[in-house]
Amino acid sequence: MNLALFIPELALVATAVIVILLxxxxxxxRLLAQVSISxxxxxxxxxxxMWGHNFxxxxxxxxxxxxxxxxxKMLFLGVAFLVILSSVDxxxxxxxxxxxxxxxxxxxxxxxxxxxxxxxxxxxxxxIELTSISxxxxxxxxxxxxxxxxxxxxxxxxxxxxxxxxxxxxxxxxFTGKTNLHDIxxxxxALSPPTLFASPALILGIVLLVAGFGFKIAAVPFQxxxxxxxxxxxxxxxxxxxVASKAAGFAIILRVFFSAFGQPDWLxxxxxxxxxxxxxxxxxxxxxxxxxxSNIKRLLGYSSIAQAGxxxxxxxxxxxxxxGDILGQSGVLFxxxxxxxxxxxxxxxxxxxxxKLNSDLIDDYAGxxxxxxxxxxxxxxxxxxxxxxxxxxxxxxxxxxxxAAVQHDLLWLVVIAVLNSVISAYYYLxxxxxxxxxxxxxxxxxxxxAALRLALVLSxxxxxxxxxxxxxxxxxxxxxxRIFIP
Amino acid sequence: MLGxxxxxxxxxxxxxxxxxxVLSKRNAIIILMCIELMLNAVNITxxxxxxxxxxxxxxxxxxxxxxxxxxATEAAxxxxxxxxxxxxxxxxxxxxxxxxxx
Amino acid sequence: MGLVISFWILxxxxxxxxxxxxxxRNVxxxALSLILCFLMVAGLYITLSADFLAAVQILVYVGAISVLxxxxxxxxxxxxxxxxxxxxxxxxxxVAILLLEVLVLTLLKTPWxxxxxxxxxxxxxxxxxxxxxxxGFILPVExxxxxxxxxxxxxxxxxREK
Numbered sequence: 142m143n144l145a146l147f148i149p150e151l152a153l154v155a156t157a158v159i160v161i162l163l164x165x166x167x168x169x170x171r172l173l174a175q176v177s178i179s180x181x182x183x184x185x186x187x188x189x190x191m192w193g194h195n196f197x198x199x200x201x202x203x204x205x206x207x208x209x210x211x212x213x214k215m216l217f218l219g220v221a222f223l224v225i226l227s228s229v230d231x232x233x234x235x236x237x238x239x240x241x242x243x244x245x246x247x248x249x250x251x252x253x254x255x256x257x258x259x260x261x262x263x264x265x266x267x268x269i270e271l272t273s274i275s276x277x278x279x280x281x282x283x284x285x286x287x288x289x290x291x292x293x294x295x296x297x298x299x300x301x302x303x304x305x306x307x308x309x310x311x312x313x314x315x316f317t318g319k320t321n322l323h324d325i326x327x328x329x330x331a332l333s334p335p336t337l338f339a340s341p342a343l344i345l346g347i348v349l350l351v352a353g354f355g356f357k358i359a360a361v362p363f364q365x366x367x368x369x370x371x372x373x374x375x376x377x378x379x380x381x382x383x384v385a386s387k388a389a390g391f392a393i394i395l396r397v398f399f400s401a402f403g404q405p406d407w408l409x410x411x412x413x414x415x416x417x418x419x420x421x422x423x424x425x426x427x428x429x430x431x432x433x434x435s436n437i438k439r440l441l442g443y444s445s446i447a448q449a450g451x452x453x454x455x456x457x458x459x460x461x462x463x464x465g466d467i468l469g470q471s472g473v474l475f476x477x478x479x480x481x482x483x484x485x486x487x488x489x490x491x492x493x494x495x496x497k498l499n500s501d502l503i504d505d506y507a508g509x510x511x512x513x514x515x516x517x518x519x520x521x522x523x524x525x526x527x528x529x530x531x532x533x534x535x536x537x538x539x540x541x542x543x544x545a546a547v548q549h550d551l552l553w554l555v556v557i558a559v560l561n562s563v564i565s566a567y568y569y570l571x572x573x574x575x576x577x578x579x580x581x582x583x584x585x586x587x588x589x590x591a592a593l594r595l596a597l598v599l600s601x602x603x604x605x606x607x608x609x610x611x612x613x614x615x616x617x618x619x620x621x622x623r624i625f626i627p
Numbered sequence: 628m629l630g631x632x633x634x635x636x637x638x639x640x641x642x643x644x645x646x647x648x649v650l651s652k653r654n655a656i657i658i659l660m661c662i663e664l665m666l667n668a669v670n671i672t673x674x675x676x677x678x679x680x681x682x683x684x685x686x687x688x689x690x691x692x693x694x695x696x697x698x699a700t701e702a703a704x705x706x707x708x709x710x711x712x713x714x715x716x717x718x719x720x721x722x723x724x725x726x727x728x729x
Numbered sequence: 730m731g732l733v734i735s736f737w738i739l740x741x742x743x744x745x746x747x748x749x750x751x752x753x754r755n756v757x758x759x760a761l762s763l764i765l766c767f768l769m770v771a772g773l774y775i776t777l778s779a780d781f782l783a784a785v786q787i788l789v790y791v792g793a794i795s796v797l798x799x800x801x802x803x804x805x806x807x808x809x810x811x812x813x814x815x816x817x818x819x820x821x822x823x824v825a826i827l828l829l830e831v832l833v834l835t836l837l838k839t840p841w842x843x844x845x846x847x848x849x850x851x852x853x854x855x856x857x858x859x860x861x862x863x864x865g866f867i868l869p870v871e872x873x874x875x876x877x878x879x880x881x882x883x884x885x886x887x888x889r890e891k
Contacts, residue, residue: 154875157878161882200867200868201864201865201866201867201868203866203868203869204868237889238886241882241885241886242886244882245879245882245883245886248875248878248882251875252872255872259868261868262690263686263689263690263693263866263869264866264868264872266690266693266694266697267693267697267869267872267873267876268872270697270700270701270876271872271876271879274700274701274704274879274883275879275883277704277883278704278879278882278883278884278886278887279883281708281711281886281887282886284711284887289708289711289712289887290712292708292887293655293705293708293709293712296701296705296708297655297658297659297662297705300659300662300701300705301646301649301662301665303697304642304645304662304665304666304669307666307669307694308642308665308668308669308672310690311669311672311673311676311687311690312672314673314676314686314687314690315635315672315675315676315680315687316839316841318676318680318681318686318842320686320690336840339838339839340838340840341834341835341839342835342836342839342841343839345831345832345835628733629732629733629736631841631843632836632837633736633740634773635836636837637740637743637773639829639832639836640744640747640829641744641747641766642828642832643825643826643828643829643832644744644747644748644750644751644825645747646821646824646825646828647751647821647822647824647825648750648751650817650820650821650824650825651751651815651817651818651821651822652751652813652814652815653813653814654756654813656756656798656801656802656805657750657751657756657759659798660750660759660760660763660798661750661751663763663790663794664747664750664766667766667767667770667790670770670786671770671773674773674774674777674779674782675777677777677779678778678779678848679841679843679844680841680843681844682844682847682848682849683846683849684859685849685852685856685859688779688781688852688856689856689859689860689866691779691782692782692785692856692860693869693873695785695786695789695790696873696876696877697876698790698794699789699793699794700876700877702794702797702798703797703881703884704880704884706797706798706800706801707883707884707885707887707888708887708888709801709805710801710805710888711887711888713804713805714888714890
C-alpha cells in the first residue's frame with residue numbers, strides 16, 4: 142500500500158493537531174487561521190498533483206483515490222479555505238475557543254473528504270459520523286440560546302438519522318454478507334432476478350439509506366433541522382453546512398448507489414424514481430416555505446432545500462439512464478461545483494453585511510446598494526445564479542442537469558423544476574429589490590475586511606467563470622464521473 | 628430451534644420502541660436514551676447477521692464495535708450540550724424540545 | 730435447549746426494559762431500565778457467541794454511557810421534571826407500529842443466505858486480526874481515533890463556560 146496517497150488526509154489531521162497545540166502557546170490568534178490555511182493549501186496541492194492518475198484503492202480496498210474522490214476533495218478543501226477566510230473576523234465572538242474552532246473545521250473537512258473516498262460501509266458510516274460530530278459542535282459555538290438549541294436539535298435528529306442509515310446498512314450487509322461496495326454489487330448481480338424480487342430486505346435497506354442520506358443533503362421530508370440550525374449556527378458554519386455537508390452527502394449517494402446498486406437496471410430505475418419523488422417535494426416545499434421568510438439565513442436555508450431538489454433531478458436522471466451514460470453524473474458534479482461557489486458567495490456577503498448590521502433581517506438590508514455597492518453586487522450575482530439565470534454558473538448547472546433528465550424521458554420532472562425556478566425567482570429577487578431600491582436606515586458605509594473581500598472575490602469569480610466558460614469544469618466533472626463506467 | 632429471524636424480530640421491536648420514544652418524548656435526555664436503544668437494536672441485527680450469515684468473518688461484530696464507539700461519542704457530545712444548557716441558559720427548556728417543528 | 734430458554738428470557742426482559750425507558754415517569758428509573766436493557770443485550774451477544782462484544786457492551790454501555798447519562802440526570806435535577814410526551818404521541822405510535830410491521834414482514838420474507846459453518850469461539854483473537862491484521866479494517870480504526878478527538882474537542886467547547 143502506498144501511504145503517499147493518504148497525504149492530503151494526514152496533512153489535515155496534522156494541521157488540526159498543530160492548531161490545537163499552537164492555541165495554547167500563542168496569543169496571536171490570527172496565526173491559527175494562517176496555519177489552518179497553509180495546511181489546506183498543502184493538502185490541496187497534493188490532491189491536485191494526484192489528479193488523473195487513476196490510482197488503485199488503498200487500505201484493503203476501503204479508500205478510493207480515483208478522480209471522483211479527488212474532485213470532491215478539491216471541492217471540500219476549497220470550501221474549507223473560503224470558510225476559514227470568512228471566519229477570520231467572525232471568530233472574535235468565540236473568545237476562548239478559536240483554536241478548537243479551526244481544528245473542528247479541519248476535522249469536519251477531513252470527514253467529508255473520507256466520505257467521498259471510502260468504499261466500505263463500515264468506513265462510510267464512521268466517516269459520516271466524523272463529519273457530523275464535528276459539525277454538531279461547530280453549530281453550538283456561539284454558546285447563546287439559539288445556537289445551543291440548534292446544536293442540540295441537530296445532534297438529536299442527526300443521531301436518529303444515522304441510526305436509520307445504520308439499519309439500512311445492516312440489512313444490506315445481512316442480505317449480501319459483504320460490506321465493500323464492489324463486493325455488494327457482485328453479490329447482487331450474482332442473484333437470479335426471481336430471488337431478487339422475492340427479497341424485500343434489499344429494497345428496504347435502500348429506502349433506509351435514502352432516508353439517512355436524505356438527512357445529510359436536507360431533502361424533504363428529512364429537512365426539519367434546516368431552518369433552526371441554519372439560523373442558530375455561526376454564519377460561516379451555516380455556509381459550510383449548506384455547501385460542503387450537502388456536497389458530501391451527494392458524493393456518498395453517487396458512490397454508494399452507483400458502485401453497489403447500479404445494476405441490474407430495474408434496481409437503479411427504482412431508486413431513480415425514489416429520487417424523482419423526493420426531488421419534486423423538496424423543490425416545491427423548499428421554494429414555497431422560502432417565500433414568507435424574513436431572515437436571510439432562514440431564506441437561504443429553505444433555498445438550499447430547493448437546490449437539493451434540483452440536484453436530485455440529476456440523480457433521478459442518472460438512475461433511469463442506461464449504464465455508461467455519464468451526462469447525468471457529470472451534470473450533478475458540475476451543479477455541485479457551481480452551487481458551492483454560489484452559495485459560499487451569498488453567505489460570505491451575508492457575513493459581511495450582517496456582521497456590521499448585527500441583524501439577519503432582510504428588511505435591514507435596505508439600501509445596501511448605496512451603503513456597500515460591491516457587497517450588494519456580489520450578493521445579487523449569487524442570487525441570480527441561484528435562480529439559474531445567465532451569465533451566472535447556476536444557469537449552466539441547471540441546463541446540464543435538466544437536459545440530462547429530458548434525454549431520459551423525465552420531461553414531467555423538468556417541467557416541475559422549471560416552474561419551481563420561476564417561483565424561486567420571486568423571493569430571490571425580493572432580496573435584490575430591497576437592497577437596491579429600499580430606503581437605507583442610515584447612510585453609513587458598510588466596510589469589510591480584506592480576508593472577507595478576498596473570499597468573496599474568489600467565489601464570485603468562480604460563479605462567473607463557471608457561467609461563461611463552463612467547458613473546463615465540465616471536462617473535470619466528466620473525468621471524475623468516468624469511474625462509474627464499468 | 629433458535630434462528631436468525633428471532634434475533635432480527637427482537638431487534639426490529641427494540642428499534643421501533645426507540646423510534647417511538649424519539650418521536651414522542653420532549654425530554655432531551657430521554658430522547659438521547661431512546662437513540663441509544665435504537666443503536667443497540669441495530670447492533671443486535673449486525674451481530675446476528677455476523678453469527679448466521681458470515682460466521683467465520685466476524686464482519687458484523689467489527690461493525691458493531693464501531694457503532695459502540697460512535698454511540699459513546701454521540702452520548703458524550705449530547706450530554707455536554709445538555710449540561711451547558713442547564714449551566715447558563717435557563718431560557719431553553721430541554722424538557723420542551725420539539726424535534727419535529729418545521 | 731438452554732440456549733433457547735435463555736434467549737426467550739433475555740428477549741422478554743430486554744423488551745420490557747425498553748418499554749420501561751419510554752413509559753416510566755421518573756427519568757432516573759427510566760435510566761436504570763435502560764441499563765437493564767443494555768445488560769440483556771450483552772446476554773444476547775453471548776447467545777450469539779460474541780463473547781468479546783458482550784464484554785465491550787458491559788464495559789462501554791453499562792459502565793460508561795450509563796454513568797454519563799445518570800451523571801447528566803443528577804447534575805441537571807432532571808428527575809423532578811419527569812418524562813413528558815409531546816402532542817405527537819398518537820402519530821408517533823402509528824409511525825412506530827407501521828415501521829415495525831414493515832420491518833417484520835421484510836425480515837421474515839427475505840431468504841437470508843444462512844451459512845452452516847459453526848461460529849468462531851472465542852472471538853477475541855479473530856476480531857483483533859480483523860481489525861488490525863492484514864486485509865482488515867484498519868482504516869475505520871484510524872478514522873475512529875480522529876472521531877474521538879473531535880468529540881473530545883466538541884464536548885469541551887460546548888460544556889465549558891464562555
